Amino acid sequence: MDTPAPASPLPPRYPVAIIGAGALGLSFAARLAQAGNTAVIARDGERARSLRRGIPVGGRLLRLDVFGAEETPEADWVIVLVKTGDTAAAAATAMAMRPKGVLSLQNGLVEALLPTAGPALTVGQGVTTEGAYRDAHGVHPSGAGETLLPPGFETLAALLVAAGFVARIEPDIAQARLAKLLVNAAINPLAALFRVPNGALLNPPHRLLLDTLVREALPVLQAHGLALDEAAALARVHGVATATAGNRASMLQDILAGRRTEIDAITGVLLRMPTPAGVALPTHQALHTLVRTIEQAAPDSRGG
Template sequence: MRMIIVGAGALGLLYGARLAEAGMEVVILTRSEEQATLLRKEGIRLTKRDGAQSRVSVQASTIDSYVPDALRQEDWIWLCVKQVHLSEHLLRQLGRLTAAGCSVLALQNGIGHLDLLGKVCPKEQLNAAITTVGAMRIDDHSVHHTGSGAIMFGSWPKNEEKASKPQKMLLKALIGAGIEGKLSNEMENVVYRKLLINAVINPLTGIFGVRNGELSADPSRLRWMKALHEESERILIHAGMTKDADSWDQLLHICEATAGNQSSMLRDVLAGRTTEIHWISGGIVSLAKKMQVPAPMNEAVLTLIQTLQTN
């Protein structure tokens, strides 16, 4: 089984290193030839949660220059780029790779990307995925595994049939690499639940400029969290998410468990990069408009992050 990882950010490097360490064939596809050359020469430098370091050899190429030899149905394409990078050009390249029958694992935050991917990937090959693992990219070939977590995946759209052979093989490969993997037939609900968490933590840490644990530690910020959570949960339940009585407590636990982490949106704001706000808060606003329900809190944080992006 070959793992083709599109995107050499924190998640791409972390999962690429862990899978390669377990003896799997891993190909990292980058945007730049400079990063691909560095990865071929130096490998991935992985700092584990206990501080131990290792250097992991991988194959690497740019997505434009990659010419695979005999892709097989059991091969997997891990899509680890942010939604902002899902350009028409990249989608065409993905269509080229999936023509051989290999499956796609889409690890983007927010919503909307799966509709785009469905236009270039046969539905039986498209899988939604969410991960709760913590990772921080140090440089173009170095990554720090900052927090434990699982990866959950399943067919998109929902497939009532039993798990496919490629899905079973991927689950076995994850377990063999020491990665907690779960196969779900309810990925729409899983995606909405992850969106609910991201819709509170990501924009508010970006607006207030604080780490995850500092968000809930301040009474004023806690009120923002509560209001944003209540509104987002109401909209997502209206859209089809099942209600979970413990969702607020789960959100607080995540902030506590990842207290020292900077959210990806905060890092993007600090670095002056385009954030994923359009697909997170903007995704909830779009759902609210379709259902003709109000979303003032999500509209507010969407506007605030967009303003920070332009300054």
């Protein structure tokens, strides 16, 4: 029988902590840990103990400082990378870490990560096009992306750059979030339904549906402030699919694992937005229905 790995010793305070021990969270943590002390917060102590035994990331076996949500250390900056349905629990965990700032890099539009945060705490949502997936052999980073942070996160941006990320402060982060929603709403459901990596969506027969999703969503997002025309919107989505060609979208990973997806936090958000007169989203509605049907039939459809 394996001897349980001892708990990681607590330093006085971590510079950075990642809440979320999924593929992307572990990929971020692995790179940050090469540059300095980094904590990973898993859903519970059992999961933390398992991960402390070692996890292959990018072909290397890494032993990270992993803690259960009930045993969190303190940290200066907390990055939230959990499914949107787990946001409230992650917010409570983040507050227990007494941070200077909490940054969501989740999918969708997280409007109220920490609604009770005080003026001394910096809270915001950025966007990232980093990709990673997990299989029986470990975590596989897939495609070098860019991470954009709101003003106020300059120190965290510098830590990310020091760890090798392409990261910067984006003054108009609301614009970037709308563009990310466009990308997610086009790529994630299609990848999940066709069970293909992102790059395959650029080829027939998927390309027609991909471009249809972009064209349908664009007038809605433009009405909410997205400053992209059709050519730029298509180029943005195609560019992300190209840069993350080998990545398995998060929604695909969830479908394959029989887990609840983030379809309501991505396509659902788009469908709930007020639409300009005469604008309809039939393709997005159809994909939302299809993904929800598959999700509800999964054995773990109620899980997170």
